[in-house]
Amino acid sequence: MKWFELGLVILTFASGIIWLLDRLLFAKARNARAGLLDEGKEPVVVDYARAFFPILLVVLVLRSFIAEPFRIPSSSMMPTLLIGDFILVNKFAYGLRLPVNNKKVVEIGLPERGDVVVFRPPAHPDQDWIKRVVGLPGDRIAYTDNVLYVNGEPAAYQPVGEYVGKGRGEEMTGATLLVEDLGTGPHEVLEIESPMFANHGVGEWTVPAGEYFVMGDNRDRSDDSRFWGTLPEAQLRGKAFLVWMNFDSAAGGVDFKRIGTRL
Template sequence: MANFYSVLLTVITLAAGIIWWYDARYKKPARKQRVADEEQRLQQELDAQARERIAPQGKIAEFAQSVFPILLIILLVRTFLYEPFRIPSASMMPTMLAGDFILVEKFSYSLRDPVWRTELLEMNKPERGDIAVFKYPLAPEVDYIKRIIGLPGDRIIYRNKTLYLEPPCVNESTTCPQARVIRENVKEQDIVYFSGSQPLERYREQIGDIHHEILVDPSVAPRTRFYFQQDGTAIDEWIVPQGEYFFMGDNRDNSEDSRYWGFVPEDNLVGRAVFIWMSFEMDRDRDSLLPDWIPTGVRWARLGQVQ
């Protein structure tokens, strides 16, 4: 089932629509007849205020009539077009920071109903390098955001903090692709990111047609003992099943992703992150009297298209 807010919005919109319909179908004709009878008795046409005084619309019906079109537009946009999300953690640094507010394009992969998430119309297939929101396979009520690394049939290797990708062999009569190193070069440290007091190393990768940056913590040893173990493969190797995808965070040593819990079914995909529409700084001294959720500033330079 879709998340709580989608279900709640759907229920409220339906309730408002039903109240409005019931009032228009059964109550409004009676009000019109009451006004007509009064006009016939007075032998004159009444103005709007007089009609409202003689046959007033119920407050609940009036409220439902005013909010239903707005709720319906919000529901349609949120379900089929764009939905806002907030980045809660550092797992996608440096591409996305905690405090970023993004728009997720819901029609990137498919159109689904807002309650049971049944696919109504298939759109495009996910591509390597997409940053996508998906339902966490171990707890579908939770939304995660990571980068798509592996498509169905891909062989993924993450060994000694180096990513290798081997696409599937499409045509056996031709030379099959070989596993290749994805990481390219060290990025100049114009901005230094930290994990605690430890500065993180910055690299550049290309996944599909997407160039992006990643962070690696040199003080953290590979956590291979915690990796999700797929039958028939090495401990740091995975072959993506059909209908599923392999996700990783750009902050490689601070991301709980497919390396640890496995693959994401296609039905769990919510949409593709396309735009950062707001970014708040949340840095505050420990002795501050203000709550942690109050922003300390706006990162205007971060607003724009997601890469």
């Protein structure tokens, strides 16, 4: 995604500069020669730049500062997000950031507990990951016996039953489905009842200033802050808010019931 973003920025600026230079330096002289053979004809490169610059600029502004689409490639956020979900991410929820380097230029807001966020993990700065914020700066986080503790208080859990997956998420069939509440509203999580996962991700952490503790809702299939540490605020890309499409060929193609699901 980072290379696509870089390419979009380069193409936008290149087409804009070509169009601007032509208008300022060459267009008048070329128009004056119009009718003399083909000397008044606009060069092909200028024609393409004039046609594509407005389109590229609109796309760049929309995906950099308004909303950006992402596709869910893994099961780490099941059952909230399924493999094959296409989501929209609010790019201004946590401040306006420049494309490519992700530097914040305008402060707007900060993540809240329970937010589903897209970010670039410190160890993989060219990749976009998605998890749920469970710990804010200064929080004490603990995870043991499949229970999440925030500042010494356990999250509330309501068992739902056995999860039944489909398509590429079928491997999670048989996992325990629960509703977890961190005090900010309920969401579903999955746990695998097996001795193999008894100590998976167990530990205690204190979240430093300017950083966040993130976890996947699929607790035993998620590579998150329990294993690589807290997430710096500078790595945030935005807040996921909507599933606009789901396509999983292993589940029969498009799942129309997923379209419009809010996060």
